[in-house]
Amino acid sequence: MEAKVEDRPATTVEKQGEPMATGDAAPAALDELKMKATDVNLWYGEKQALFDVNLDIFGQSVTALIGPSGCGKSTFLRCLNRMNDVIDICKVEGDIRLDGEDIYAPDVDPVQLRARVGMVFQKPNPFPKSIYENVAYAPRLHGLCANKAQMDEVVESSLIKAGLWEEVKDRLDEPGTGLSGGQQQRLCIARAISVNPEVLLMDEPCSALDPIATATIETLIDELKKDLCIVIVTHSMQQAARVSQRTAFFHLGKLVEVDDTSAIFTNPSDQRTQDYVTGRFG
């Protein structure tokens, strides 16, 4: 069932009707199609925010979504773990699949989906609880740990993966809100990866951070992509160029172009992409 998709272009064969991938599968191989969005349209009330977006997202790599403000990249990101469901007036049409399974199918529970597709937000938003509790929250929520020792292990490994362990190991019971901005954001990443998600969505994770904290997070993203499929929304073209393997350019709710990052930044096929990446607008 680990039907690999060899060819990258959007002509991928759909794995329709296939059962959900089992959790204990080996990390998805590079270039394996992880998520696939087909003809996604989205409305906020009367206003259409996304127009026929088709995007393939591959495992063990970083996909960057770039584009000017209000172009729908964050909105699209939030479709991938159904965070838009929370908004009453938001209506999504089209087909989004995770490992071939339609995530908008009626029998899919968005709560479970969000455990598989984790999210990190623009502003660091740790819970006003201790550092330990922040990381332990999700595993406890989903009942993943049988006992305290196991929980300690999960917290430690999550914090290590998030590159925060060395800085906080002696003060796990201090409030997470007392950390610096960059540390808070890494805490949020630790929280998101504590349940071993398959996909990690990052919505401008560095926009509230200073350059040093940003560099730390970018290194971290590089590390994380070894086990994870990462989708990152960013306003910084340099960041997209540094961390991502594939880049999608959104404009006015439409996906203008998606290609290897190097191609987007050196040889874009669309004039609008070229204008944007060279700083002529946006």
Added chain:
Amino acid sequence: MTDQTASLASFTGEDAQKKLRKRHRAERRFRAYGVAAILFALAFLVFLFGSIFSQGWSAFLQTSIKLPVTFSQDVINPSGNPDAEDEIFRANYVKLAREALYKELGVDADNRKERRAANDLLSRGVDVQLRDMVLRDPSIIGTTEDVWLLASDNADALLKGSIDRETPSDRRAVSDQQISWIDQLVDKGEMKKRFNTGLFLNGASSSPETAGLGVALIGSFFMMLTVVLLAVPLGVCAALYLEEYAPKGKISDTIEVNINNLAAVPSIVFGLLGLAVFINFFGLPRSASLVGGLVLTLMTLPTIIITTRAAIRSVPPSIREAALGVGASKMQLIGHHVLPLSLPGIMTGTIIGLVQALGETAPLLMIGMVAFVVEYPTTPLDPATGLPVQIYMWASSAERGFVERTAGATMVLLAFLIVMNSLAVYLRNKFERKW
């Protein structure tokens, strides 16, 4: 270029200086208005508290007379049977007190006029006082003990200075002879003002010296208990549903408008509603603190719902996203994050609602809580009064003792309100979270 120089000049020229001064003056005036408004409000507050305190502090002291009372067996229990409770209960305790007083003052027992004058120094409540002593400890029958007996309202008023000694004796409530007795007792230290525990313990009474807030305090306590037990869960659940689950639309808008309207409905209307629904329809007893509590619950609900909704709304969306983002369900989001984070706001709103309810009088008048209740209510179904109602009833009595008690009871009520409000502020500051 010339244009620019010209406009720059206008910032420094004589005209500009004038304009600037004018603006500064206007600024100062504006601030002065604000300061004046605050001073005005403060002055009223000082006046209010000043007048209440100056009238009310004396209510916390009550004049008593120390007399060696002989608990004579002949008067209390002539049959000699210690189990004759009825006999002991109905005994003529006033006689005991009076005899002790005659002996102390050297009153001629055959002079009826003199006796009556002496009788007037003692409160009518002394019989209850002595009876309670005997009922508590029957072994004192046959002994003589020093007892601080309540003095009458007039004697009390003289000691507190509210009866002027200079008034001609025919227009004075206390006769010359009574004054000389009182002075005599005061000189011997056998008559003085003591802390008035009766103010907090006694029930209703027609004589001010034995009237107290006991029943009103218990009634108010029962009502507050009812309000906390009913209004808080109802209000919080309603607010949670409206904020978190209810689909936004015409219906929820209508509900929202009506809740806001309910908060502004005059409280007497709630009293009428309570009378019609709880007493006439459900047949609950009149004057019961349960009914009072139910009416106050209805009145407090809108306040609690509104403040709780505001508290829930102030939970930052980033926390909601964080919880939903790691896969918390709606209920987990509410239970783990929304409720704990909005708790200080909910508590503050609840206390403010309670304060409002505690001071409410009008609806209680409608459901018959303006009653003369002597006995302590033991359950919320027993007749009771409330603090503000007691103030209202005392305010309509003419005796001097009731005037000071009205102000004294107001001080007690204000003390409760201030303590509760401070608690609200304290809780808000203590649990307020920063992010």
